[in-house]
Amino acid sequence: MKNLPKTRKVKIHHASLKYIKKGHPWITADTFTKKFPKGEEFLQVEENDTKLLLLHDPNHPKIKARVWAFGDGREHRFNFPRELKERLSAAFNRRKEMDVTTDRENFYLVFGEADLIPGLFIQALGSHVLVQTTCNFWVLHKKRIADLVRDLWEEHFPEKKYINGWWSDRDTEAKSRITALKQGTSPPEQITISEFGINYILKPTLAHDPGIYTDMSAIRKKLFPILEESKSVLNLYAYTGAYSLAALKLGAEEVHSVDLSQNYLEWVDENLKENPELDSSKHQSHCLSVEDALKKFKAEGKKFDLIICDPPSASSDGKKMGKASDSYARDLPLMNDLLSEEGHLVVFLNTHNVSWKKFNSNLDEIVKSKSLKLESKEQLRLADDCPLKGGFQEGDYLKGRVFKRLK
Numbered sequence: 001m002k003n004l005p006k007t008r009k010v011k012i013h014h015a016s017l018k019y020i021k022k023g024h025p026w027i028t029a030d031t032f033t034k035k036f037p038k039g040e041e042f043l044q045v046e047e048n049d050t051k052l053l054l055l056h057d058p059n060h061p062k063i064k065a066r067v068w069a070f071g072d073g074r075e076h077r078f079n080f081p082r083e084l085k086e087r088l089s090a091a092f093n094r095r096k097e098m099d100v101t102t103d104r105e106n107f108y109l110v111f112g113e114a115d116l117i118p119g120l121f122i123q124a125l126g127s128h129v130l131v132q133t134t135c136n137f138w139v140l141h142k143k144r145i146a147d148l149v150r151d152l153w154e155e156h157f158p159e160k161k162y163i164n165g166w167w168s169d170r171d172t173e174a175k176s177r178i179t180a181l182k183q184g185t186s187p188p189e190q191i192t193i194s195e196f197g198i199n200y201i202l203k204p205t206l207a208h209d210p211g212i213y214t215d216m217s218a219i220r221k222k223l224f225p226i227l228e229e230s231k232s233v234l235n236l237y238a239y240t241g242a243y244s245l246a247a248l249k250l251g252a253e254e255v256h257s258v259d260l261s262q263n264y265l266e267w268v269d270e271n272l273k274e275n276p277e278l279d280s281s282k283h284q285s286h287c288l289s290v291e292d293a294l295k296k297f298k299a300e301g302k303k304f305d306l307i308i309c310d311p312p313s314a315s316s317d318g319k320k321m322g323k324a325s326d327s328y329a330r331d332l333p334l335m336n337d338l339l340s341e342e343g344h345l346v347v348f349l350n351t352h353n354v355s356w357k358k359f360n361s362n363l364d365e366i367v368k369s370k371s372l373k374l375e376s377k378e379q380l381r382l383a384d385d386c387p388l389k390g391g392f393q394e395g396d397y398l399k400g401r402v403f404k405r406l407k
C-alpha cells in the first residue's frame with residue numbers, strides 16, 4: 001500500500017454536506033467546487049465527524065462530484081474496484097430476485113444513485129446491455145465496467161445468453177457518444193426485444209434512448225387493468241408506440257398514436273410488423289402536434305375511453321419550445337372534452353424540476369378552475385427495477401396521475 005497515490009482533500013459547502021447526510025449524493029457547482037483540483041479522479045472530504053469519498057467529474061457542467069462512500073476515503077479509494085464489483089453484484093441480485101425478469105427482456109440492472117452507483121445506469125435489453133451515463137467519471141472505467149457486466153451477467157443470469165452491449169455517454173443534452181462494450185466490435189444497428197409479450201425494435205446507434213423507455217415498464221404494467229377495459233385509446237407523444245401496442249394487445253378496438261415525428265411514427269409501424277398477431281388495421285398514426293391533434297379530434301366529435309399523455313420535459317410544437325408542465329393548462333380541458341363517460345386520463349411529467357407537490361397542485365388547480373369532469377384516482381411513479389432513493393429528489397423524476405371522467 002506504500003506507494004499508492006494520495007486522495008486529495010477538499011472542502012465542500014455546509015449545505016452540500018447537510019443534503020448528503022439526508023441521502024442526496026451530488027455536489028453541484030459552487031465556489032467550493034471551483035477549488036477542486038482538476039486532475040483528480042477521487043476526492044476526499046473531512047468535515048468534523050464526516051468523511052466522504054467523492055467521484056470527481058470536473059467537466060460536468062453542473063454536478064461536479066458524487067458521493068461514493070462515507071467513512072475513510074483513503075481506504076475506500078484503494079478498494080474501489082472491489083467495492084464497485086460488490087455494488088454491481090448486489091444490484092444484479094436485486095433484479096434477479098424481482099419477477100421483472102420473467103415477463104420482460106428489458107429491465108434495469110443498475111439504476112444509478114438508488115443502487116449506490118451514482119450516475120451509472122445499466123439496462124438489460126434481450127441478450128444485450130445498455131450502459132448509460134451522464135457522469136464523465138465512469139467513462140474512465142468503461143473497460144472495467146464492460147468486463148464486470150459480462151461476468152456478473154453470466155453469474156446471475158446463466159440461463160440468458162449474453163452477446164454484447166453498448167455504452168452511451170453524454171454530459172449535457174448534447175448528442176450522445178455511442179460505442180460497443182466489447183472492444184473491436186460495433187453496436188448492432190437493430191435488435192428486437194420483448195416486453196410483456198410484445199416485440200419492440202431497438203436501434204442502439206441512433207440516439208441516447210434506444211426505442212423503448214424501460215423506466216416506464218413497471219408503470220405500463222400497472223396500467224394494464226385500465227388498458228384492458230378501454231376500447232378506444234389515444235396515445236399522445238407516442239414515440240415508438242409502447243402504449244399503443246400494449247393497448248392493442250390488451251383488446252382495444254381503436255388506437256390512435258400522435259407524435260410530431262414522422263420517423264417515430266414509422267417506427268411504430270415497424271414495431272407493429274414485429275407483432276403479426278396484433279391487428280394493425282385498428283391503429284392510426286397522426287403526425288401532428290398534440291395541441292393540433294386534440295383540436296382536430298374535438299372538431300370531429302371523437303371520444304376515447306383512455307387518453308395517455310406522456311410529454312418530454314420540454315417539447316416543441318414545431319414552432320416554439322414550451323415546458324410540459326405549462327402545456328397541461330392548455331391541453332387538459334381538451335382532453336377532458338375528448339374522454340368518454342367514465343373514461344380514464346393518464347398524465348405524466350418527466351422532470352425532477354417540478355416537485356410532486358407542485359405537479360399535484362398544478363393539475364388539481366387546472367381541474368378545479370376549469371370545472372373539468374375529472375376525478376383523481378391514483379399516482380404513478382418509478383418502481384421495481386427503477387427504485388427511488390430517500391432524500392434524492394432528482395431520482396424521483398417520473399410523475400403520473402390517473403383521472404377518471406365523471407358521469
Ligand SMILES: C[S@@+](CC[C@H](N)C(=O)[O-])C[C@H]1O[C@@H](n2cnc3c(N)ncnc32)[C@H](O)[C@@H]1O
Pocket residue numbers: 212213216236237238239240241242243258259260261264288289290291310311312315316317318350
Ligand atoms: C418522452 S417521449 C414519449 C415516450 C412514450 N410515451 C413511451 O412511453 O414510449 C416524447 C415524444 O414526444 C414527441 N413530441 C415532442 N413534442 C411534441 C408535440 N408538441 N406534439 C407531439 N409529439 C411531440 C417526440 O417526438 C417524442 O417521440
